[in-house]
Amino acid sequence: MQMYRKCLLVAVATLAFTTGAFAVDKLKMGVEAAYPPFNNKDTSGQVVGFDVEIGNALCxxxxxxxxxxVxxxxxxxxxxVVGNYDFIMSSMSITPERSALVDFTTPYYSNKLQFIAPKTSDIKTDTASIKDSLRGKTIGTQNETVSATWLQQxxxxxxxxxxxxxxxxxxxxxxxxxxxAILADKYPSYEWLKSDAGMSFEFKGNPVYDNDKIGIAVRLNDPLRARLNLAIKEIIEDGSYKKINDKYFPFSIL
Known part of the structure; x- marks a missing residue:
């Protein structure tokens, strides 16, 4: 009888782990809140943006x-990794370096990297001209991003x-x-270029990288990844994703 009870407990625990039968009813998502229109704070201090709305739809x-x-x-x-929240919902690019530390869901949108400079500058970003065109110039970008890695490499x-x-x-x-100039993610830069501060600037040339896949990060081997993947599939199929996409962009970023 004792052996039977022990086996039963192991079976129940395994079932709970694999099916989410005992899943928590509250999850925390980590957000930078400094990356409009994907994630930022409004005038009241509330965190808003595309990432947050997609995260809420998934939940x-x-x-x-x-x-x-935040x-x-x-x-x-x-x-x-230390458990301050359950997943990262903050426009994080899926890279091999990050994938050694966390697991990623399937991408929930794709991004592109493009140079931005004054409209008066004659910066060329095609493969044949870019090095000569930018040699000796100072280029800015956000630290620990795909843009930073691309520039360095x-x-x-x-x-x-x-x-x-x-x-x-x-x-x-x-x-x-x-x-x-700066090298930045194309989609959030649309918002800045429409602002008073950005009106004198423009995208230069074509994107230098157009396969930047954005995913949701969870801890390694966390079954939450499978639940999020299923939820991503469901909000795409039922039109919830498109509704949020269309609120922020006049084109699909999926």
């Missing part, structure tokens, strides 16, 4: 309550790279004339 599908935990960009993964010997803790700081230095 609704999983029938759990969501709580936003965390600085460079602390997002360490804070996830492709132009590290040609340009001075200036790294910033937030994208907003890079925009501000570009507007102040302290940078010749």
């Amino acid at each position: 609704a599908k999983m029938k759990v309550e969501c709580e936003v935990v 965390t600085a960009w460079n602390e997002l993964i360490p804070s996830l 492709n132009l590290g010997e040609e340009v001075t790279i200036k790294l910033y803790d937030t994208q907003a700081s890079a925009y501000a230095d570009l507007a102040a004339g302290h940078l010749d």
Whole structure:
């Protein structure tokens, strides 16, 4: 009888782990809240944006309550690993380096990297001209991003790279004339280029990288990843994703 009870307990525990039978009814999502229109704070201090709305839609599908935990960009993964929240919902690119530390869901949108510079500048970004065109210039980008890695790997010997803790700081230095250009994610940059500060600037050339896949990070081997993947599939199929997409962009970013 004791052996039977022991086996039964193991079976129940295994079932709970694999099916989510004992899943928590509240989850916390880590968000940078400094990356409009994907995640930022409104005038009342509430965290808003595309990421947050997608995260809330996913939580609704999983029938759990969501709580936003604001965390600085460079602390997002360490804070996830130590358990400060359950998943990162903050436009994080899926990279091999990050995938060694966390697991990612299937992508929930795709991004592109493109240079932004004053409209008056004659910067060329095609493969044949980019090094000569940018040689000796100072280029800004956000630290610990795919943009930063791309610059270091492709132009590290040609340009001075200036790294910033937030994208907003890079925009501000570009507007102040302290940078010749920045390399940034294309979709959030649309918003800045429409602002008063960004009106004198424009995208230069075509994107230099157009396969930046954005995923939701969870702790390694966390079964929450499978639940999130299913929820992503469901909000795409039922039109919830498109409704949120269309609120922020006049084109699909999926």
